Amino acid sequence: MSSKPYKLSYIAKYIGASLDGDDIEISSMKSLASASDKDISFFYSNKFKEDLSKTNAGAVITDTANSKYFKGNKLIIDNVHLAYAKATDLFAESTFLSEKKGLSKEAFINKEAVISDDVYVGPGCVIEKNVEIGKGSILLPNVTVLSNVSIGENCIIHSGTVIGSDGLGFAKDENDKWKKINHLGKVVINNDVEIGSNCTVDRGTLDDTIIGENVKLDDQVHIAHNCKIGKSTIMGANATIGGSTIIGKNCMIGGLCGVADNLVITDGVIVSPVSFIFKSINKAGKYSGSAPLMPREEWLKASATYKKLSKKD
Secondary structure (H helix, E strand, O other), rough: OOOOOHHHHHHHHHHOOEEEOOOOOOOOOOOOOOOOOOOOEEEHHHHHHHHHHHHHOOEEEEEOOOOOHHOEEHHHEEOOOHHHHHHHHHHOOOOOOOOOEEEEEOOOOOOOOOOOOOOOEEOOEEEOOOOEEEOEEEEEEEEOOOOOOOEEOOEEEEEOOOOEEEEOOEEEOOOOOOOOOOOOOEEEEEEEEEEHHHEEEEEOOOEEEEEOOOOOOOOEEEEEOOOOOOOOOEEOOEEEEOOOOOOOOEEOOOOOOEEEOEEEEEOOHHHHHHHHOOOOEEEOOEEEOOOOOHHHHHHHHHHHHHHHHHHHO
């Protein structure tokens, strides 16, 4: 983190909060449990109320309802989590992302790739032909971008991710052998997307795989061929999205979720971690559900019975 100190009044103005307390200098930002009197922290969930009562933080970002639980210096604002995100901008001057500039000599970049200004491509990256990368995007070491992929502006792709590989496309012949289906589509990644480490985004078979603007993927997420992920959707680690599934805007897919192929999930759907989605969702809201492994016919009967029981309530 940056060693440059900021007055609390400056931080308050930057994040749009009101200052309650002394206008001290803050040098860094840390969790409630580890903060010192030179650090600022934040409190937005009752899960951390004990940490709040014990913190040594010089100041805490919180909302009006919870401000009474901390007697020290406070920055008060309604959306604490967003304010915390904005505050990290001030202390990020020396983070590894801000220092990434230029194209590494240890990367392989095909001469037919089109790379815009201010793009960083790290060591060990592979950029194949007919790839486009928009202004300000960052590809950290060992990212692989295969041919016919478009990456928008201000994207961040973390190490180990592979974009543009073939999906699971095979057809069985008369001899019970699998015949490969050639993947003729592309991957299109729009602006302001962040993709975590060791993710895989497969190219489409005929149509393109599309990742919408401002989508955020945690580590080890798999997006299969022909998927379309809507604007500002976010997914937790190890989520897997089956081929040709369409997920709407502003959805939240929890970690370890499995989404079957050829489904449509509407805008504004929130799925709890470790849930399994086997049918389309056409109404916004919160969803949860999984089941133990059992023979398929038994599982179908059990699921039908469970659904009937839940309706009785």
